[in-house]
Amino acid sequence: MTNRQVRLAARPTGLPDASTWEYVDAEIPSAGPGEFVVKVEYLSLDPAMRGWLNDVKSYVPPVKLGSVMRAHGVGRITESQHPDYQVGDIVAGSFGASEYGVSDGTDVTRVDESIAPLPTWLGALGxxxxxxxxxxxxxxxxxxxxxxxxxxxxxxxxxxxxxxxxxxxxxxxxxxxxxxxxxxxxxxxxxxxxxxxxxxxxxxxxxxxxxxxxxxxxxxxxxxxxxxxxxxxxxxxxxxxxxxxxxxxxxxxxxxxxxxxxxxxxxxxxxxxxxxDYLDRYAEAQEQIGKWIKSGELTAREHVVDGGIDAFGDSLNLLFAGANTGKLVLKVS
Amino acid sequence: MTNRQVRLAARPTGLPDASTWEYVDAEIPSAGPGEFVVKVEYLSLDPAMRGWLNDVKSYVPPVKLGSVMRAHGVGRITESQHPDYQVGDIVAGSFGASEYGVSDGTDVTRVDESIAPLPTWLGALGxxxxxxxxxxxxxxxxxxxxxxxxxxxxxxxxxxxxxxxxxxxxxxxxxxxxxxxxxxxxxxxxxxxxxxxxxxxxxxxxxxxxxxxxxxxxxxxxxxxxxxxxxxxxxxxxxxxxxxxxxxxxxxxxxxxxxxxxxxxxxxxxxxxxxxDYLDRYAEAQEQIGKWIKSGELTAREHVVDGGIDAFGDSLNLLFAGANTGKLVLKVS
Structure with a gap:
């Protein structure tokens, strides 16, 4: 069992291509004290990701060459040494473009499948x-x-x-x-x-x-x-x-x-x-949008690419081709 | 005695030139009921005037071809049928690029020479x-x-x-x-x-x-x-x-x-x-700026062109050459 990851191999000029990414089989991480491990099921693909590849000062630091691509995902906890999170809990957070991620719970959201399926937590509920x-x-x-x-x-x-x-x-x-x-x-x-x-x-x-x-x-x-x-x-x-x-x-x-x-x-x-900047009011928006979804007043649509992590680069480029309708999501496992 | 005026002769392409303006000797206006006549002493020359010459929708209607150029001025009342204004009062307002203007008092400001001389009422106090x-x-x-x-x-x-x-x-x-x-x-x-x-x-x-x-x-x-x-x-x-x-x-x-x-x-x-949009709070700003001028905390400077009304066109262009320091004003009489 390995942990396949997408790493930034080279900063792209123009549209990212095969040379931008490196797909690597790493070890599955283990949880240290106060941490948990997440098996990522879906990855969020966002236009903003393109900006994170540039070596310029912006609202977040650029992704470093050779490191795992920054990405939001949703998945299930497979190991936990965190008092508030149990194995089997479903969570969304910035776990990286990787089959498994490790987290200390910072900026992690709990996912309630009774409100909407997992991909929606990367879209309307994310x-x-x-x-x-x-x-x-x-x-x-x-x-x-x-x-x-x-x-x-x-x-x-x-x-x-x-x-x-x-x-x-x-x-x-x-x-x-x-x-x-x-x-x-x-x-x-x-x-x-x-x-x-x-x-x-x-x-x-x-x-x-x-x-x-x-x-x-x-x-x-x-x-x-x-x-x-x-x-x-x-x-x-x-x-x-x-x-x-x-x-x-x-x-x-x-x-x-x-x-x-x-x-x-x-x-x-x-x-x-x-x-x-709205992280402290995240729950307020999520709760209201959840109500609208449950009542049928708001339609959440995801465009899910069932390609596994190796489809990360090609799937991301669908955004720049305008090929998605609704939230673009990559099914990882 | 005539009332020399600057009228818009042609809409300029690029920098206004001699063909833009027509200088005309009109009759000195007389005051109807509720009106007064102002002998303009100084005219305000403003970058915004350039925009008023274009035939496009903007925050004020364009100046019409053949009509007197819109302009702010300061001067003395020479005739009055307005209950609140007397002959000899000094006022600032939109009297047009003209030696004499007529007004019903709308958006007219009273000038207090003890605070600052007349040109300042087109600048820091205007x-x-x-x-x-x-x-x-x-x-x-x-x-x-x-x-x-x-x-x-x-x-x-x-x-x-x-x-x-x-x-x-x-x-x-x-x-x-x-x-x-x-x-x-x-x-x-x-x-x-x-x-x-x-x-x-x-x-x-x-x-x-x-x-x-x-x-x-x-x-x-x-x-x-x-x-x-x-x-x-x-x-x-x-x-x-x-x-x-x-x-x-x-x-x-x-x-x-x-x-x-x-x-x-x-x-x-x-x-x-x-x-x-701040006309209803005009006095608030004017009062505060007047205090700063009196206390010496704020310097009001005008660049006065002593050219008479016939110098209107050339004087206006000083703005676009960056030739003025402080508020550009034309001495009319």
Missing amino acids: FPGVTAYFGLLDVGKLKDGDTVVVSGAAGAVGSLVGQIAKLHGCKVIGIAGGPEKCAWLTEDLGFDVAIDYKNESVYKALKSNAPDGIDVYFDNVGGEILDAALSRLRLGARVVICGAIAGYNATEPQPGPAHYLSLLVNRATMAGFVVF | FPGVTAYFGLLDVGKLKDGDTVVVSGAAGAVGSLVGQIAKLHGCKVIGIAGGPEKCAWLTEDLGFDVAIDYKNESVYKALKSNAPDGIDVYFDNVGGEILDAALSRLRLGARVVICGAIAGYNATEPQPGPAHYLSLLVNRATMAGFVVF
């Missing part, structure tokens, strides 16, 4: 859910009746942002790539409008569908879509900068949002945030 | 003062001890922003063009540091002079200087977008701030505002 919840309500200062636009709308965070806005009586416009994703947004999730950026002008579609302008724009993509949204803000609008996946693999400097002066004209605010 | 005051304290959420950076620091608003920040116990770094302006900032106004963007790298100078980053960046210029400041933000920074003079006369689309994702990494906020 960081993407908390990100959507606080990003929209707290950073975005959502008000009932707002016109809300979200990009990356069929992704892990975007799909929840739109649904939470609908639950607050807002008009919701999602921007996504391709007719299937757009149909999912409007037909299954109840978005009022879906804009297919691959097949129509986002600027024109925003103009016709939000003629009075945008109150909250929740941005996951950056680039031209951010700029189009900026040019259609309403007085007092709030722009939430959650991510910028359109530029994460760029090999040349990316242009900034040329229409940022719309912030001045419209007395608007553009604010960035990082979900880790 | 809109630039109110802009600096609320932009820094309210939009910028200034805290004692913050590291504050202001661009256009030797201009009407910037010179006040830096001084108000100093009065709040902040470290203040001003960015201006040329050694004379920079010397004025540090030697006369008490700025801690002045960065001469024409002769040094703003990015490097910010890095060495604000090694822990910027808490408040008050932007009057946009362009590369905004981008440099964004890349040096501190956690929780506030970026105040007051203007973008670097791009006002551009004939091609200007790039946006490429480093806007610093807002995310640093959980920072970029907010635009328009001083007109």
